[in-house]
Amino acid sequence: MKTLVLGGTGSIGSAVVAALVRRGHHVAGLARSDAAARRLAAMGAEPLPGDIRAPERWLPAVDRADGVVHAATDFGSDMAALDRGLMDALLPRLSANARGQALLYTGGCWLYGATGDAIATELHPFDPLPAFAWMVPALRRVLAAPGVRGIVVHPAMVFEGVEGVFARFADDARSLGRVRVVGDGRARWPLVHRHDLAELYALALERAPPGGCYNAAAIDGLPVGAIARAIARRFGADETPVPRAVDAAAAELGEWARGYALDQRMSGDKARRELGWRPLWREPLADLA
Numbered sequence: 001m002k003t004l005v006l007g008g009t010g011s012i013g014s015a016v017v018a019a020l021v022r023r024g025h026h027v028a029g030l031a032r033s034d035a036a037a038r039r040l041a042a043m044g045a046e047p048l049p050g051d052i053r054a055p056e057r058w059l060p061a062v063d064r065a066d067g068v069v070h071a072a073t074d075f076g077s078d079m080a081a082l083d084r085g086l087m088d089a090l091l092p093r094l095s096a097n098a099r100g101q102a103l104l105y106t107g108g109c110w111l112y113g114a115t116g117d118a119i120a121t122e123l124h125p126f127d128p129l130p131a132f133a134w135m136v137p138a139l140r141r142v143l144a145a146p147g148v149r150g151i152v153v154h155p156a157m158v159f160e161g162v163e164g165v166f167a168r169f170a171d172d173a174r175s176l177g178r179v180r181v182v183g184d185g186r187a188r189w190p191l192v193h194r195h196d197l198a199e200l201y202a203l204a205l206e207r208a209p210p211g212g213c214y215n216a217a218a219i220d221g222l223p224v225g226a227i228a229r230a231i232a233r234r235f236g237a238d239e240t241p242v243p244r245a246v247d248a249a250a251a252e253l254g255e256w257a258r259g260y261a262l263d264q265r266m267s268g269d270k271a272r273r274e275l276g277w278r279p280l281w282r283e284p285l286a287d288l289a
């Protein structure tokens with residue numbers, strides 16, 4: 001398959017590029033800088049100079065692709081408008097081609113809100129974190145676009161070793177000798193390793209039917225406090241997590257940081273069943289030890 005990846009230098013996108021290259025896809029990656037172009041080339045992808053803020057400049061390249069993966073954002077205050085502008089350009093182009101090209105859109109577990117003990121499947125109603133509420137109409141547009149094989153993947157919290165969503169804990173352990181958690185530490189996070197997630201993206205691109213939605217959770221929910229303690233132990237820091245008020249975290253990091261306090265569980269069973277997804281990293285606490 002010829003696949004164009006938007007956000008191919010990011011945490012999720014770079015793993016997706018690597019997985020697609022490994023599986024024999026011809027991969028092009030949008031690069032908004034020379035550094036990004038070099039990173040993509042080093043991963044075996046063809047850099048396509050361009051910015052999601054000016055899609056008209058690189059849109060013709062979409063015509064040559066069998067599929068597009070969208071995992072690009074700058075988490076800026078205008079990310080909703082930026083994404084809308086991108087979809088306004090991309091969807092009509094794909095629909096006009098009428099080749100059933102795939103468009104894999106990245107959603108996220110925070111769109112389900114706090115699920116408590118319920119384990120969110122793809123049928124769970126959305127209750128998005130306000131900072132990401134704009135994603136719900138966007139993904140509905142993707143799934144409804146005529147002539148397009150629209151696919152949505154909702155990644156759980158993405159980790160890799162002490163990187164990804166674990167990086168803040170590791171930074172605290174190293175620099176403060178204690179680990180802060182947003183909330184009281186009892187919230188559960190659904191989790192997925194970056195490389196397991198990338199395999200799911202590749203499987204979805206290759207096998208998902210039009211309208212396919214998949215929750216990417218290898219672990220349905222692990223208490224944040226347990227993660228914080230495991231990371232503290234690994235770095236020889238004080239193992240008692242330090243609770244942080246949610247409002248204070250939102251004021252310091254941005255409204256999106258309220259997502260860290262959501263108590264969520266999410267199931268990846270549909271991807272396992274329908275796509276043959278077999279996540280390998282299912283014991284993050286043991287791995288941290």
Ligand SMILES: NC(=O)c1ccc[n+]([C@@H]2O[C@H](COP(=O)([O-])OP(=O)(O)OC[C@H]3O[C@@H](n4cnc5c(N)ncnc54)[C@H](OP(=O)(O)O)[C@@H]3O)[C@@H](O)[C@H]2O)c1
Nearest residue numbers: 007008009010011012051052071072073074108155157158
């Ligand atoms: N990480 C998670 O745990 C997680 C969980 C659920 C959902 N998600 C969602 O997944 C998506 C990607 O997240 P991520 O963690 O992979 O983000 P990330 O690591 O910050 O990567 C963002 C990517 O977007 C690119 N980008 C940003 N602005 C751009 C622009 N104007 N033009 C072209 N490219 C641009 C960046 O390129 P540069 O290299 O040039 O900066 C980078 O490749 C987001 O929508 C996020 O909400 C993430």
